[in-house]
Amino acid sequence: MSLIDNYLNQVAQKKTSTLWTLYNDLSAATLVLIGAAPAVTFRCKITLSASDTHTDCTGTVTVNAETLTFTAAATKTTTTNLTALPTITTANIDCNVKITCIDTGGADIYSVAYTDFDCRWEDVQVAYVNSTGVWTQSNARVIAKAAYVVNDTIRKYGTTTEYPIKKVITGPNLSGTEEFRVFIL
Numbered sequence: 031m032s033l034i035d036n037y038l039n040q041v042a043q044k045k046t047s048t049l050w051t052l053y054n055d056l057s058a059a060t061l062v063l064i065g066a067a068p069a070v071t072f073r074c075k076i077t078l079s080a081s082d083t084h085t086d087c088t089g090t091v092t093v094n095a096e097t098l099t100f101t102a103a104a105t106k107t108t109t110t111n112l113t114a115l116p117t118i119t120t121a122n123i124d125c126n127v128k129i130t131c132i133d134t135g136g137a138d139i140y141s142v143a144y145t146d147f148d149c150r151w152e153d154v155q156v157a158y159v160n161s162t163g164v165w166t167q168s169n170a171r172v173i174a175k176a177a178y179v180v181n182d183t184i185r186k187y188g189t190t191t192e193y194p195i196k197k198v199i200t201g202p203n204l205s206g207t208e209e210f211r212v213f214i215l
Contacts, residue, residue: 032203034175034210040151041187043144044178050131050139053118056084057127061118068139072112072131075138077105079126089122107132144185149174151186158197158214168196172213184213
């Protein structure tokens with residue numbers, strides 16, 4: 031245990047967004063979908079791609095009653111709005127199939143998870159020079175051992191306001207190795 035550990039007596043959360051993926055594997059007659067349906071009305075974006083030994087991307091993918099015909103590796107989207115996981119079958123293809131969810135307007139849907147980490151959150155304004163060389167003012171400073179980087183998003187535990195990390199400053203211990211990081215938000 032280092033000296034900094036006792037100082038990190040608060041909790042924050044790191045946001046992780048991942049593309050809402052229902053399937054990402056080799057084709058099969060009936061695809062076994064992973065996870066649950068999004069909480070919003072959605073459509074499916076289907077991408078067929080060749081892998082080392084599975085290169086036949088010519089055939090059909092049927093989502094419930096809607097059939098998409100592929101003549102080569104490509105990405106296509108369904109037009110039917112869904113609120114529950116569909117039944118998806120394929121015919122005459124032997125390739126990788128990736129199925130992700132998009133909203134009714136065509137934008138990708140992401141699943142969001144938050145990971146807790148120990149920190150010291152200080153709601154102070156800090157002036158710093160940003161990556162373009164301009165003096166900028168921050169909203170807060172967070173000290174932690176977590177190895178997060180610029181543009182990661184964090185929030186104070188128990189709140190909904192999210193902050194992108196704008197600058198990272200490493201804090202060395204007495205031997206010169208990194209012991210903690212300061213995130214400027």
